[in-house]
Amino acid sequence: MKNLFLLLVVFSLVACAPKVGSDAWCKSMAEKPKGDWTANEAKDYAKHCVFK
Template identity: 65%
Template structure:
């Protein structure tokens, strides 16, 4: 029973923490990425940053 409760609390914590992150491509996300060292970006983050923050198009607003 304790293992199940611990697992449930763990899942809830991860869900809660991930809900705090801004949506990829939003202005808040672009600002967050500008503040993060470019050396710490993942390949996906760099691609998304270029797509959504540098080369904005009307489709990505």
């Protein structure tokens, strides 16, 4: 029962994440400390938010 609950929580959190490249995602990334970004996030931010 616990595993099912945890699985539902994980899926609900993933569903709430903004789509990469969307305005909401760009704003979220701009507020996130740059040291916490992954290499893929930095690449996507540059591609979708800086060099549109």
